Amino acid sequence: MKWLTASVLWTLFALTTMGVRADLTIEITQGVDNPTSIAVVPFAWQGAGTAPEDIAGVVDGDLARSGQFSPVGRSDMLGLPSSEPEIFYRDWRAIETEYLLIGRVSVAGQMRIEYELFDVLRQKKVHNGVETGPVNEARMLAHRVADAVYEKLTGIRGAFATRLLYVSVSRVPGGKDYARLTLADSDGARPIVLLESREPVLAPSWSPDGTQIAYVSFETGRPAIYRQHLATGQREQLTNFKGLNGSPAWSPDGNSMAMVLSKDGNPDIYLMNLSNKRLTRITRHYAIDTEPTWMPDGNSLLFTSDRGGRPQIYRYDLRNGNTERVTFEGVYNARARVAQDGRNVVLVHQQDGAFHIALLDLVTNRLQVLTSTELDESPSIAPNGSMVLYATKYADRGILAAVSVDGGVKFRLPAREGDVREPAWSPHMSR
Amino acid sequence: MRHLPVAGKAITLLFTAALLVACSGSDTKDAEAEAAAAAAAAKAAEEAAAAEATARQQQLDSAAAALGNVFYFDYDSSALRADSIDALNAHIAALQGNERTVRLEGHTDERGTRDYNMALGERRANSVRDYMVANGIASYRIESISYGEERPIAYGSGESNWAQNRRVELK
Numbered sequence: 001m002k003w004l005t006a007s008v009l010w011t012l013f014a015l016t017t018m019g020v021r022a023d024l025t026i027e028i029t030q031g032v033d034n035p036t037s038i039a040v041v042p043f044a045w046q047g048a049g050t051a052p053e054d055i056a057g058v059v060d061g062d063l064a065r066s067g068q069f070s071p072v073g074r075s076d077m078l079g080l081p082s083s084e085p086e087i088f089y090r091d092w093r094a095i096e097t098e099y100l101l102i103g104r105v106s107v108a109g110q111m112r113i114e115y116e117l118f119d120v121l122r123q124k125k126v127h128n129g130v131e132t133g134p135v136n137e138a139r140m141l142a143h144r145v146a147d148a149v150y151e152k153l154t155g156i157r158g159a160f161a162t163r164l165l166y167v168s169v170s171r172v173p174g175g176k177d178y179a180r181l182t183l184a185d186s187d188g189a190r191p192i193v194l195l196e197s198r199e200p201v202l203a204p205s206w207s208p209d210g211t212q213i214a215y216v217s218f219e220t221g222r223p224a225i226y227r228q229h230l231a232t233g234q235r236e237q238l239t240n241f242k243g244l245n246g247s248p249a250w251s252p253d254g255n256s257m258a259m260v261l262s263k264d265g266n267p268d269i270y271l272m273n274l275s276n277k278r279l280t281r282i283t284r285h286y287a288i289d290t291e292p293t294w295m296p297d298g299n300s301l302l303f304t305s306d307r308g309g310r311p312q313i314y315r316y317d318l319r320n321g322n323t324e325r326v327t328f329e330g331v332y333n334a335r336a337r338v339a340q341d342g343r344n345v346v347l348v349h350q351q352d353g354a355f356h357i358a359l360l361d362l363v364t365n366r367l368q369v370l371t372s373t374e375l376d377e378s379p380s381i382a383p384n385g386s387m388v389l390y391a392t393k394y395a396d397r398g399i400l401a402a403v404s405v406d407g408g409v410k411f412r413l414p415a416r417e418g419d420v421r422e423p424a425w426s427p428h429m430s431r
Numbered sequence: 432m433r434h435l436p437v438a439g440k441a442i443t444l445l446f447t448a449a450l451l452v453a454c455s456g457s458d459t460k461d462a463e464a465e466a467a468a469a470a471a472a473a474k475a476a477e478e479a480a481a482a483e484a485t486a487r488q489q490q491l492d493s494a495a496a497a498l499g500n501v502f503y504f505d506y507d508s509s510a511l512r513a514d515s516i517d518a519l520n521a522h523i524a525a526l527q528g529n530e531r532t533v534r535l536e537g538h539t540d541e542r543g544t545r546d547y548n549m550a551l552g553e554r555r556a557n558s559v560r561d562y563m564v565a566n567g568i569a570s571y572r573i574e575s576i577s578y579g580e581e582r583p584i585a586y587g588s589g590e591s592n593w594a595q596n597r598r599v600e601l602k
Contacts, residue, residue, distance in 0.1 A: 171586060202545060202579075203546065222576060244549055244550060244577065246546055247546045260550070288547065290547055290549070290550050291547065304547055311543070311547055334543065334547055335546065335547070348544050355542065355543070375541060377544050377545065378544070393588065396587060396588065
C-alpha cells in the first residue's frame with residue numbers, strides 16, 4: 001500500500017482545531033507527604049513587549065503535577081530575582097523554600113532560555129542550563145527545563161517534554177458519536193485534533209522514536225489499522241482484513257508491529273514486517289488472544305488471553321516460541337504495558353467486580369492495586385516509569401487520570417467537554 | 432394457509448389454458464388464438480405467483496421486524512439467549528428463498544478492556560452468524576463486525592444500562 005496524501009485529513013484538522021476541543025485541565029488529588037518546596041521565579045523576559053510564553057509557569061505546573069514538589073505561590077515571593085546577585089537567601093528561608101529556580105528568556109530568531117537552580121539552605125548553585133528552540137515550541141523548551149530540574153533533584157529522568165495521544169468523544173445520543181484523536185503536551189496543553197470521525201477511533205500507540213503513531217479507525221465502516229507521520233500528516237492504511245484489525249503495537253526497534261487479526265477465524269496475535277507488510281502469526285488458539293505489548297528488549301510480547309477461562313496476561317518468547325502465563329492473582333488481568341526497566345508492568349485488574357489499575361513486579365511477582373475508582377482502564381506508563389496515565393469515569397464522564405507507580409501521587413485531567421479515553425504516553429522525544 | 436386461494440386461482444387458470452390447447456382443432460387461426468390465450472394465462476399465473484411471493488416475503492419481513500433485530504447477551508458471554516431464538520428464527524425465515532445479505536454488529540458493555548471487548552463483540556456476532564448458518568443461511572451472505580464497547584445504546588453505568596449495550600444488531 002502506498003502512502004496516502006492526507007490533504008483531506010489536514011483540512012479536517014484545520015477545521016476541527018478551530019472548533020470544539022477536548023482541552024484538559026489538571027486537578028492534583030494526592031501528593032507525597034513531604035513534597036520538596038521549590039520557588040520557580042517568573043523568568044525575566046529580555047525582549048520587546050510581553051513574553052510569548054510564561055516559561056516559569058509551565059515549569060511550576062510540571063513540578064507540581066509530579067506530586068513530589070510543592071511550588072511556592074508567586075504572591076508569597078518576597079522578591080523576583082533573575083540573576084544570582086539579586087538573590088537574598090534569607091527571604092526564601094523565611095518562607096521555608098528549599099530550592100530556587102531563576103531564569104532569563106530572550107528571542108533572537110530562536111528562543112533561548114537560561115536558568116539556574118539554587119539550594120537555599122546551602123546557599124549555592126546546584127545546576128544551570130540553557131534551552132534553545134523555535135518560539136512556537138516555547139512550551140516544549142519549558143518542559144525540558146522542568147525535566148532537568150526534576151532529574152537534578154530526584155535522580156530520575158524527567159518526562160515532561162513528552163506528548164500524549166488520547167481519544168475524545170462527543171456523545172450524540174441516538175446517533176453516531178464524534179470521535180477525535182488528539183495530540184497534546186504531557187500537561188494536556190496545546191491539543192491538536194489529528195483525526196475526527198463519526199465512526200470509532202481507538203487504540204492509539206507510538207512508534208519508538210515518537211515520530212509516528214498507529215491507531216484503529218472504523219472510517220470505512222470496518223476496522224483498519226493506520227499509521228501516520230506526525231510531522232507531515234502522511235498516513236498509510238496497514239490492514240484491511242475481514243474481522244478484527246486491532247491493538248497495533250510497534251516493536252522497540254521500530255521495524256515491525258504486533259497486532260490482533262481474526263481473519264483466520266478468531267482473534268490471534270500477528271507481527272507485521274513494516275517494510276514488506278508480511279505477516280507472521282504468533283498465537284494460534286481458539287481463545288481470545290489480544291492486547292499485545294512488547295517487552296523493552298524486543299525478545300518477547302505480553303498479551304491478554306482467556307485461554308484459561310478468564311482473561312489473564314501471558315508472555316510469548318519470540319526466540320523459542322514458548323508461551324507462559326504471567327498473572328495468577330485474581331480472575332481478571334488484562335491489557336498490560338511494560339515500563340522501560342522491563343520489570344514494572346501496569347495492567348487492568350478486577351477486584352470485587354471493579355476494574356482498577358495495578359502494578360505487577362515481574363521480579364517479585366507482587367501485584368499492587370494503584371487505584372480505587374471502579375472503571376479504570378487503558379493504563380499507559382510514562383517513559384521514565386514514574387507515572388501511569390489511565391482512563392476512568394468521574395461524574396459519569398470518561399476522563400484521564402494519573403497515579404505514580406508507588407500509588408502516592410494522583411491527579412485527574414478532566415476535559416472541559418466530552419468523554420476522554422485511551423491515553424498513550426509518548427516515548428522520550430529526541431531533540 | 433392464507434396464500435392458497437391465490438395459488439388455487441393460478442392453478443385453475445393453468446388447467447383452463449391446458450384444456451383449451453388440448454381441445455383445439457386443425458384450424459391454424461384457432462390454434463394461434465389458443466396459443467395466445469395460453470401464453471396470457473401463463474403470464475397471469477406467473478404474475479400471480481410473483482405477487483404471492485412478494486406478499487409472503489413482506490409478511491415474513493414484518494413478522495421478523497415485529498420481533499426486533501437486537502439480540503441481547505449476558506455479561507462476558509457470547510451464548511445466544513433463549514429469548515433471542517424466536518426473533519432470530521423469524522429473520523432466518525425472511526432470508527430463505529432470497530439472496531439478501533445481512534450485517535451482524537456485535538457490542539459489549541463498558542466493563543473490561545476495550546480491545547478485549549472488541550473480541551467479545553465479534554464472538555457475539557459470530558454466535559448469531561453460526562446459528563443462522565446452521566439453519567440454512569449461507570455464510571457468504573453474513574458479515575460480522577464488532578464495535579466492542581464503542582457504540583453504547585445507553586451511556587450510563589449500572590446493570591440497566593449495561594444490559595442494553597450487550598447486544599448484536601442485525602442490519
